[in-house]
Amino acid sequence: MSILAILEQRAGQNGLAEWNRMSFETLVAAQQIAAELNTTAAAAVVGKSIGGLAQELAAYQLDAVYAVEHDLLEHYTADGYSAALRQLLDQVKPLAVLFPHTYQVRDFLPKLATSLERVAVSDAIAHRVDGGQLVLVRQLFQGKINVDVRFAGEAPHFASLQAGAYRADKLVAGSANVESFAPRIQAADIRTRPLERFRESQRGVDLTAAEIIVSVGRGIKEADNIPMVEKLARALGGELAASRPICDAGWLPMERQVGSSGQTVAPKLYLAVGISGAIQHLVGMKGSRTVVAINKDPNAPIFEVADYGIVGDLFQVVPELTAAVEKIKK
Amino acid sequence: MKQVPARDSLLRIGAAGKSIEEADLAFEVNEPDAYALEAALQLKEQHGGEVIALSAGPARASQTIREALAKGADRAIHIEEEMQALDPLAAARLLAAAVQAEAPDLVLTGLQSDDLGYGQTGVILAELLGLPHATIVMQVEKLDGAIRVKRELEDGWFQHVEMPLPALLTIQSGISKLRYATLMGIKKAKTKEVKRLTAAGLGVAAGSSSIALDRLYSPERSKHTQLFTGTPQEAAAQLVEKLRFEARVL
Numbered sequence: 001m002s003i004l005a006i007l008e009q010r011a012g013q014n015g016l017a018e019w020n021r022m023s024f025e026t027l028v029a030a031q032q033i034a035a036e037l038n039t040t041a042a043a044a045v046v047g048k049s050i051g052g053l054a055q056e057l058a059a060y061q062l063d064a065v066y067a068v069e070h071d072l073l074e075h076y077t078a079d080g081y082s083a084a085l086r087q088l089l090d091q092v093k094p095l096a097v098l099f100p101h102t103y104q105v106r107d108f109l110p111k112l113a114t115s116l117e118r119v120a121v122s123d124a125i126a127h128r129v130d131g132g133q134l135v136l137v138r139q140l141f142q143g144k145i146n147v148d149v150r151f152a153g154e155a156p157h158f159a160s161l162q163a164g165a166y167r168a169d170k171l172v173a174g175s176a177n178v179e180s181f182a183p184r185i186q187a188a189d190i191r192t193r194p195l196e197r198f199r200e201s202q203r204g205v206d207l208t209a210a211e212i213i214v215s216v217g218r219g220i221k222e223a224d225n226i227p228m229v230e231k232l233a234r235a236l237g238g239e240l241a242a243s244r245p246i247c248d249a250g251w252l253p254m255e256r257q258v259g260s261s262g263q264t265v266a267p268k269l270y271l272a273v274g275i276s277g278a279i280q281h282l283v284g285m286k287g288s289r290t291v292v293a294i295n296k297d298p299n300a301p302i303f304e305v306a307d308y309g310i311v312g313d314l315f316q317v318v319p320e321l322t323a324a325v326e327k328i329k330k
Numbered sequence: 331m332k333q334v335p336a337r338d339s340l341l342r343i344g345a346a347g348k349s350i351e352e353a354d355l356a357f358e359v360n361e362p363d364a365y366a367l368e369a370a371l372q373l374k375e376q377h378g379g380e381v382i383a384l385s386a387g388p389a390r391a392s393q394t395i396r397e398a399l400a401k402g403a404d405r406a407i408h409i410e411e412e413m414q415a416l417d418p419l420a421a422a423r424l425l426a427a428a429v430q431a432e433a434p435d436l437v438l439t440g441l442q443s444d445d446l447g448y449g450q451t452g453v454i455l456a457e458l459l460g461l462p463h464a465t466i467v468m469q470v471e472k473l474d475g476a477i478r479v480k481r482e483l484e485d486g487w488f489q490h491v492e493m494p495l496p497a498l499l500t501i502q503s504g505i506s507k508l509r510y511a512t513l514m515g516i517k518k519a520k521t522k523e524v525k526r527l528t529a530a531g532l533g534v535a536a537g538s539s540s541i542a543l544d545r546l547y548s549p550e551r552s553k554h555t556q557l558f559t560g561t562p563q564e565a566a567a568q569l570v571e572k573l574r575f576e577a578r579v580l
Contacts, residue, residue: 078453078463103484107465110418110453119419119540122448135544141341141445145350146549153540191462195490197483212579236580248504261482261502269579290577292569293555297338299548306555308572310565320566328570328580 001095001155002063005030005043006085008102009053010076017050022100024168029127029161030098031061031172036129039095042066044181046084048074054178061174066092066181072190073183078108079190084183085112091181094156096134101160113158120158121149123279125165142278143301163260163283205239205255212238212269215258215285216246219274219295219314223251229273232318235325238269243281259284274314277302294318331363331385333394334445347545349414359394362440366501368508369470370438371402377472380404382432386424388412392524399519400511406524407432409532417539418446422454427532429459436477437498441466452500462493465500 007023027043034041040063045054047069054067068084089097099105101123113120124136125146136149136159151157207213214233220226226246233240240256247257258265259281270288275281277293277300285291286305293306294314303309310317335341336356344351370381383398385391386409395406407428413421429437437459442449456463468488469480478492482502511519529535556572558565573580 103466103482106449107453107463110450111457111463114419114422114454114457117419117540119417120450121541122450138447139549140447140546141335141350142447143549144341145343145546147546148544150542150544151540152542191493192464193492195492197487197489199486200488244504250507260484262486264485269573269577290573290579292573301549303555304549305553307553307577308569309555309557310562310569311557311559312562312565316562317566320562321569324563324566324570325580328574 002040002042003030003034004094004097006099007045025166026098026100028170029166058176061172062176065176065178068181072185075194077190081108082112083185087183096157099160122160123162124159125162207263207265210239212236213241213267214238214271215241216273217243217275218245232322235322243275276300332360333357333387333391334360343546360443362503365503366438366440369501399522400515409527411529418448418450426458427534435495439500441500456498461498463498464491466502467499468505
C-alpha cells in the first residue's frame with residue numbers, strides 16, 4: 001500500500017491550471033514517508049484539463065500519478081472533490097493520504113475522512129516511523145504544546161501538512177506513469193455554487209517591499225498604545241504591521257496585517273512586539289532574515305523563530321528601545 | 331460553542347503525558363465560536379428567528395452557555411460530557427445528534443478551536459448531518475431558501491459561494507465586533523431554557539477513536555534565541571548593539 005499525495009492546483013491569471021507551491025512539500029513528505037515505510041509514493045491532482053500538470057510529475061520518483069479529471073471539477077467544490085477522491089481511494093487503496101494544509105483542504109478533507117469514518121490528522125508539522133508505524137506531530141494550544149499522534153484504525157489514514165513543514169527542494173527525481181482517472185459525478189451531487197474569486201481592493205501598503213517591519217500584537221492591549229510602537233517603527237525607518245487580532249479590532253487597517261490571511265513578508269529585520277506567534281502569523285513572517293521578539297511570556301511560540309528576544313513588559317521595553325535606536329541614528 | 335483554557339493559561343502536561351492538567355486552569359469561550367454566536371445574533375436581528383446556543387463539555391461549560399444566553403441567544407443545549415479525550419469525529423457525533431433534533435436552518439461554528447486546533451468539527455458536523463457547508467466565512471447574505479456567503483481564501487483573495495438551506499458555515503474570527511452582555515441580558519439569561527443532554531441520552535456510543543494521542547510535550551526550540559536580560563534599558567541597549575554589529579540590520 002502506497003503513500004498518496006493529493007496535490008492542489010487552481011486556474012491562474014491566464015486561465016491555465018497552476019500549482020499551489022505547497023503541493024511539492026506534500027510530495028516530498030510522501031516520498032520520505034514511503035521510503036521509511038519501505039513502500040512507494042504516488043500523487044494525484046484533481047480538476048478539469050489538468051493533464052499537463054500531471055505530466056510535470058512524471059519526472060519524479062513516484063509509483064503513479066493520477067490525473068483525476070471531470071468537467072464538474074473545473075471549479076473547486078467540497079462535494080465534487082470528496083466524491084472524486086473517494087472513488088480514487090477505492091481504486092488505489094493507499095496506506096496514507098497526504099494533503100497540503102491549505103484553506104481548500106481544510107474545506108473538504110474533514111468531509112472526505114468522515115465519509116470513510118476516519119479522522120484526519122490536520123496541520124501536522126513532522127513525522128517519524130516508530131515500530132513500522134507512522135507517527136505524526138501536531139501542535140496544540142497555538143503552538144505551545146506538541147503532541148505525537150498515531151492512527152489507530154484501518155487504512156487509509158489521512159493527514160494534512162503545515163506550510164513549510166517539508167522542503168520542496170528535497171524532491172527526488174525519477175520517473176512515473178501518468179494515469180487518468182475519470183470519477184462518476186453528477187451535477188446534482190454538487191450542492192454549492194462557487195462564484196468568481198476576487199480581491200477587495202488594491203493594497204495601499206506593500207509590506208513585502210519593506211526592509212524593516214515592526215509588528216504589533218495582542219500584548220499592546222489597547223488602540224491608544226499603538227503610537228508607542230509606531231514611534232519605534234519610525235525610529236527604525238520601518239513599516240508598522242500587525243497580527244490579525246489588531247486588524248480585526250480595527251486598531252490598524254487590514255492592509256497592515258501579516259500572516260496567512262494577510263501579507264507574507266521577508267524583511268531584513270522583523271520585530272514582533274507583544275505577538276505570541278500563532279502559526280497563522282508565523283507562516284507570514286518566518287522567512288524574515290532577522291527576527292526579534294519582545295514578549296512577557298517566555299514560552300510564547302514567537303521565540304521559536306526569533307534570533308533575538310527580550311522577555312519583559314513591552315510597555316517598558318519599547319520606549320527604551322526607541323530611545324536606544326534614536327541615539328545611534330543621531 | 332466550545333469552552334477552552336483561557337488564552338494566557340500556564341499549561342501543565344499531566345503525569346501520563348496524555349492530557350493537560352485542568353485543576354488550576356481558568357476557562358473561557360473559544361474565541362472563534364464567540365464570532366459564530368455574533369454572526370447568529372446579527373442574522374436574527376436582520377431576519378428574525380431563534381438562536382440556540384449548543385455546547386458540549388463538563389459542568390463548567392455552563393458558564394459558556396450563560397454568557398451566550400446573556401448576549402442574546404434565545405435558549406441553549408448543554409451536552410454534559412467530559413470531551414477532552416474525544417477526537418473531532420466523536421465530538422461531532424454528539425453535537426450532530428443534538429442538532430438533528432432541532433432541525434435548524436443554519437448551523438454556525440467557529441473555524442477552529444484555540445486548544446486542539448483540528449479545525450475540523452464544523453465540516454465533520456456538516457457531513458454527519460448531510461448539509462452543504464462553507465468554511466472561513468466572512469459574510470452571510472440571505473437569499474430565497476438559500477444563502478450567499480463570502481469565503482476567505484489565501485493571500486487576500488475571496489470568493490462568493492451560494493448554497494441551499496439548511497446549511498453549515500464555519501465563521502472567520504474578527505468579521506464584526508463582539509457584543510458585550512448587557513445587565514438586562516444577564517438578568518434575562520437566568521430565565522432562559524437550558525436543555526441538558528448526555529451521550530447516553532442522545533443514544534451516541536463513545537466508539538473507538540481512529541487516532542491515538544501518544545504523548546504531549548513542550549516543543550524543542552528549533553532556533554537558538556539570544557535573550558537579553560537586565561533592566562529594560564540594558565536589554566534594549568544590548569539588542570541594538572547586536573542588531574548593529576552581529577545581524578548588521580541597523
